[in-house]
Amino acid sequence: MSHFEVIASDPHCGARRGVLTTAHGPVQTPAFMPVGTAGTVKGLTPDQIEATGAGIVLANTYHLMLRPGAEVVERVGGLHRFMAWDRPILTDSGGYQVFSLSALTRIDDEGVEFASHVDGAKVHLNAEIATNIQNRLGADVIMCFDECTPFPAEPERLEKAVARTIAWARRCRQAHRRDGQLLFGIVQGGIDLALRSHCAEEIVRIGFDGYAIGGLSVGEGHEHMVRTVEHTAALLPADRPRYLMGVGMPADIVAAVRAGVDMFDCVLPTRNGRNAFAFTRQGPLRLRNSVHIDSTEPIEDGCDCYACRNFTRGAIRHFFNCSEMLGPILLTVHNLRFYQRLMAEIRLQIEQGGFDCWAATALARDDSVR
Amino acid sequence: MSHFEVIASDPHCGARRGVLTTAHGPVQTPAFMPVGTAGTVKGLTPDQIEATGAGIVLANTYHLMLRPGAEVVERVGGLHRFMAWDRPILTDSGGYQVFSLSALTRIDDEGVEFASHVDGAKVHLNAEIATNIQNRLGADVIMCFDECTPFPAEPERLEKAVARTIAWARRCRQAHRRDGQLLFGIVQGGIDLALRSHCAEEIVRIGFDGYAIGGLSVGEGHEHMVRTVEHTAALLPADRPRYLMGVGMPADIVAAVRAGVDMFDCVLPTRNGRNAFAFTRQGPLRLRNSVHIDSTEPIEDGCDCYACRNFTRGAIRHFFNCSEMLGPILLTVHNLRFYQRLMAEIRLQIEQGGFDCWAATALARDDSVR
Numbered sequence: 001m002s003h004f005e006v007i008a009s010d011p012h013c014g015a016r017r018g019v020l021t022t023a024h025g026p027v028q029t030p031a032f033m034p035v036g037t038a039g040t041v042k043g044l045t046p047d048q049i050e051a052t053g054a055g056i057v058l059a060n061t062y063h064l065m066l067r068p069g070a071e072v073v074e075r076v077g078g079l080h081r082f083m084a085w086d087r088p089i090l091t092d093s094g095g096y097q098v099f100s101l102s103a104l105t106r107i108d109d110e111g112v113e114f115a116s117h118v119d120g121a122k123v124h125l126n127a128e129i130a131t132n133i134q135n136r137l138g139a140d141v142i143m144c145f146d147e148c149t150p151f152p153a154e155p156e157r158l159e160k161a162v163a164r165t166i167a168w169a170r171r172c173r174q175a176h177r178r179d180g181q182l183l184f185g186i187v188q189g190g191i192d193l194a195l196r197s198h199c200a201e202e203i204v205r206i207g208f209d210g211y212a213i214g215g216l217s218v219g220e221g222h223e224h225m226v227r228t229v230e231h232t233a234a235l236l237p238a239d240r241p242r243y244l245m246g247v248g249m250p251a252d253i254v255a256a257v258r259a260g261v262d263m264f265d266c267v268l269p270t271r272n273g274r275n276a277f278a279f280t281r282q283g284p285l286r287l288r289n290s291v292h293i294d295s296t297e298p299i300e301d302g303c304d305c306y307a308c309r310n311f312t313r314g315a316i317r318h319f320f321n322c323s324e325m326l327g328p329i330l331l332t333v334h335n336l337r338f339y340q341r342l343m344a345e346i347r348l349q350i351e352q353g354g355f356d357c358w359a360a361t362a363l364a365r366d367d368s369v370r
Numbered sequence: 371m372s373h374f375e376v377i378a379s380d381p382h383c384g385a386r387r388g389v390l391t392t393a394h395g396p397v398q399t400p401a402f403m404p405v406g407t408a409g410t411v412k413g414l415t416p417d418q419i420e421a422t423g424a425g426i427v428l429a430n431t432y433h434l435m436l437r438p439g440a441e442v443v444e445r446v447g448g449l450h451r452f453m454a455w456d457r458p459i460l461t462d463s464g465g466y467q468v469f470s471l472s473a474l475t476r477i478d479d480e481g482v483e484f485a486s487h488v489d490g491a492k493v494h495l496n497a498e499i500a501t502n503i504q505n506r507l508g509a510d511v512i513m514c515f516d517e518c519t520p521f522p523a524e525p526e527r528l529e530k531a532v533a534r535t536i537a538w539a540r541r542c543r544q545a546h547r548r549d550g551q552l553l554f555g556i557v558q559g560g561i562d563l564a565l566r567s568h569c570a571e572e573i574v575r576i577g578f579d580g581y582a583i584g585g586l587s588v589g590e591g592h593e594h595m596v597r598t599v600e601h602t603a604a605l606l607p608a609d610r611p612r613y614l615m616g617v618g619m620p621a622d623i624v625a626a627v628r629a630g631v632d633m634f635d636c637v638l639p640t641r642n643g644r645n646a647f648a649f650t651r652q653g654p655l656r657l658r659n660s661v662h663i664d665s666t667e668p669i670e671d672g673c674d675c676y677a678c679r680n681f682t683r684g685a686i687r688h689f690f691n692c693s694e695m696l697g698p699i700l701l702t703v704h705n706l707r708f709y710q711r712l713m714a715e716i717r718l719q720i721e722q723g724g725f726d727c728w729a730a731t732a733l734a735r736d737d738s739v740r
Binding site for chain 1: 408409410412413414415416417418433437438442445446447451452453454663664665666676680681682684685688689691692694695696698699700
């Protein structure tokens, strides 16, 4: 049996309903992964994360390699024990953060050298090191080390990054040493569809357990993003999971599922939650607004999350107003539950064969996915 | 049936095991109340607080009157609904904070005027206002407005404060308007035992549902504190609950229970938890210490709290090191559970008749109560 099984497909678009089997159990796809950067989804305990319906979480190799270090995580028994999360985990490769958070001091075909954002220490990272670190962290799914380009990028810069991403993917495949740990390749190429085709072809030729589309949601906008995802997803093997990295808003997710994407991660529900921004089916809600002072309404009518079942908007606004941790905690719980309810609805619609129609309506009309 | 029932007493000391009946259910005493200053025990959801074993929490009138205001709490359905805490709540009167947090602009026999610590606004507070605010907040137990003196205080200052505390207690009793809400009187007098006797006599003469000992744990030290509590508790009616305000360390609590005290509140378990300090039976633990980097031990061996059941010291140290909210959350959970386990042990020892012996041993030997 393969580690990925498509159990239903929408006849009118690329959407599929699947199950990804990992060393820590199955993941129902399309799936959204909350981001647990430093080994914790900010503000939540694992049982609170589980209660939102999340079946898999993401942790950042870049952050964990700097603090506490892969060897420390390994010594205490691996990432699952460290995070107290007994279900599937995916680690990224650190590539994205090296290019977005660090002062780069060198980049060449071999790898990169950068100054840690924590203490400025010079750190070396390349395909072999990133793979070895992820082997030691012990997530269920690990990612190839890739070169991420900003948007917009010069054509030569993009081409060079794609060439390196392909070469590094080959090296990651070679360096991968841990049984039972799935390794995903990453397709880069900005919004250049020809480059995406070339990169996809080469990455698929190397052969991975799954395929990611990287380098999007970096400022190109919804239309370019969707066009690139539609183009790229169609080039990836139907029998392997497809993961759109770092995306995104609910509308982005619905559009990408339509194009055949199975997995997502994004900081929006958690980061926005900490900033008093709530996702609701009736559109965004800013909980610091004084209009909520004595509101007895829940954040979102009909939501079954712990915050909505127990707290009024008035109380949550007060917690933010007083800088009480409970404000960010409750909105993080709600936003993650909102995303998981969206994914559950998507999965149900695909199973029932009505996804394409539902998605078109949702994208055209519903504030909640915009 | 009275609202307070003593169900067991230790034959060798003043310790008693009781049940305080409130509008939101019974409280098993001796009881420790976690402090939920602004309507939230910092960092925890109500279900996490409940899981520590807490049967009653405290909220601060001073903070809630300034933000969001008693009228807002009242409009959204009262403090229980606001905090999403369906069990007993006690509010203090604001007296202590007026004297410790504010810039006082006037104090006389009528009441006080102070500058809010939030925005500097001039606020007026007196016996009638403090009682009315607490009536509107709707806690199960409310406190008289009293004058708190610093330590040390001049004899005339202390005498004046005691006289005002007595006069204000009489006015609070008169102003109290809410059925089903218990009103406790407060005995002041610093460490002057004669003044404590005088104050206790007058406060008992007015007659309240319970009696508090205020003005301690302000720098007088363990010995003075215990001497004053032993002296004062003995002067209070045996058929009413006794509450030692703002105390304290485990050793203070054990000594005060021995003197016949039934209720406690203190910020130590929560505040220390946020500062990476854990209470354990083996003594204090500072989780920022690098000695814990790759420790696979729980905070405290044998502890049944969520943090100890799921996380290693190494992971918790990492969360503090990265300023992740999960560090303070987990140590708050642990410390509150530590306090509740202490109270459960105290209650059991009294029930079994062995409290005095247990307490003497604990006070003499055990790091965990020091």
